[in-house]
Amino acid sequence: MQFFKKSFINIINNHLINYPTPINIHYGWNFGFLSSICLIVQIISGILLAMHYTAQVDLAFLSVEHICRNVNCGWLLRYVHSNGASFFFIAVYIHFFRGLYYGSFTSPKEFVWLIGIIILVLMIITAFLGYILPWGQMSLWGATVISKIFSVIPWVGDFFVTWLWGGFSVDNPTLNRFFSLHYFLPFIIIGASVIHIAILHQTGSSNPLGINSEINKISMWIFFILKDIIGLLVFFSFFSLFIYYFPNFLAHSDNYIQANPMTTPHLIVPEWYMLPFYTILRSIPWKLGGICAMIFSILILGILPWMLNVQIRTSYFRPIYQFFFWFFLCCCSILGWIGSCSVDSPYVLIGQLATVYYFSYFLLIIPILGNFENFLVKYNIF
Structure with a gap:
């Protein structure tokens, strides 16, 4: 027990306190930390929502309504999770474009970048699966259109789509499979994120000048931790603004209509x-x-x-x-x-x-x- 306690303290000390950080990094380097916070928020809110969600085509839409109307603070959980996905992508996209602008993908950080792209792919898949769960019009038809495009793959396309649907149309088996995968994949993202951070801390953080230097570095605590906290407060201020005043701004209006396989939306978009x-x-x-x-x-x-x-x-x-x-x-x-x-x-x-x-x-x-x-x-x- 003492060994594990000491190891945990050493990890915290090496990666959060005494980790040598370039002195010239600015707030553009906050978004990796913000992405981690968004991932934690998504997992916690997702677990709480899963306690009340019903993955059944006749009840899924009603269960979401039940969460918003009858569960204590259920509306807050739902809007934190739905808007949190958007803000998660905002943080990751800014993090990506910052890396592209300052050349953070070049040697010796190529594997840090590669793991980051894998995380992005997992995020897109997870977000698509989550988009289906409310079982509104856009959920049903988005699942139908996006998954059916794989039918054009030679030889195995139709088999793959049938396997993905669990039948010959988007129905209850599809919703169950998508819900299970949507619940499972975030934990894979956590593992990939840990690897991402571990490799990053092996090679050292990049900086705006794009040089590898062992000098002009200071400990992460307290200067950069404080900078991250300030960025987090600003980020969550905008996040709260959307949750309380514009909770449906980033969502599609058709997804507030219960799924109807007999009616096709005018425009199907993700x-x-x-x-x-x-x-x-x-x-x-x-x-x-x-x-x-x-x-x-x-x-x-x-x-x-x-x-x-x-x-x-x-x-x-x-x-x-x-x-x-x-x-x-x-x-x-x-x-x-x-x-x-x-x-x-x-x-x-x-x-x-x-x-x-x-x-x-x-x-x-x-x-x-x-x-x-x-x-x-x-x-x-x-």
Whole structure:
């Protein structure tokens, strides 16, 4: 017992108190910590909600209504969990774009980045499964449309969809399977997050200058812990604002109508944080090609560290790259906007152009620009 107590104290001391932290990191480095807090909030609120939820197609929608109306503080639990998913993705996306801007994915942090992309994939799957559980109109038809696209996979597509549904349509077995997986996957995310942090602390945190340095570092306690707490207070202020005043702002209105397989919604869309990938999916006229493009749009993030060979890691000293980065950020915003629009002109064309730039950024701009900048550095031009 004394051994475990001592080991626990050593872990806390090495990773939260005496962990050497670059002195020049700013509030952009808060979002990894905020993501961890959001994950904890989601798990706790999800467990409490599962105590009252009924995974049965005739009762699922009514059980959600029961939680909001009859369970003490049930409305608060429901809105914390539903809005918490959005804020979780906000924190993770900012964390991702900060890493992309400051080159945090390059050696020796390539495996930290890779585990982070795996966490993102698990988050998307978990969020999609959770989107089905309220069993509203968008839940039913979102599950039908998104899962049915895998039927175009040669030879095994139909078998996979039937296995996923547990039958020949989205019904009670589907809801049970999705609920079980939605409850289980967050614990896998916790394990991946622990590995993510452990590898990060082995290599050391990055910094805005993008250099590996053993000097100009101070202990995490109390300066950076205090900075994280201040960021947490600001973050939860916005979170509380949405929960108490705009609880349904980030949700789709059709999902407050009980699922009806005989009535198709005018426009079937996923939650906002999956819209960019959904736009890439539907920008390709060929269904199988659309699925491959959507999957590759995520996988390409995982192979990014091995695609870049640049001596200057951070964009702090790369003005040309800064222009393409901010244009890429605008492109991702456009992809999210187009995903919520109808499949009509000019939205289809805009989505296709944004998709082309999305892939060009990773496959062409980053490698070519990196080699060009290496040339400038080699001959003292840059």
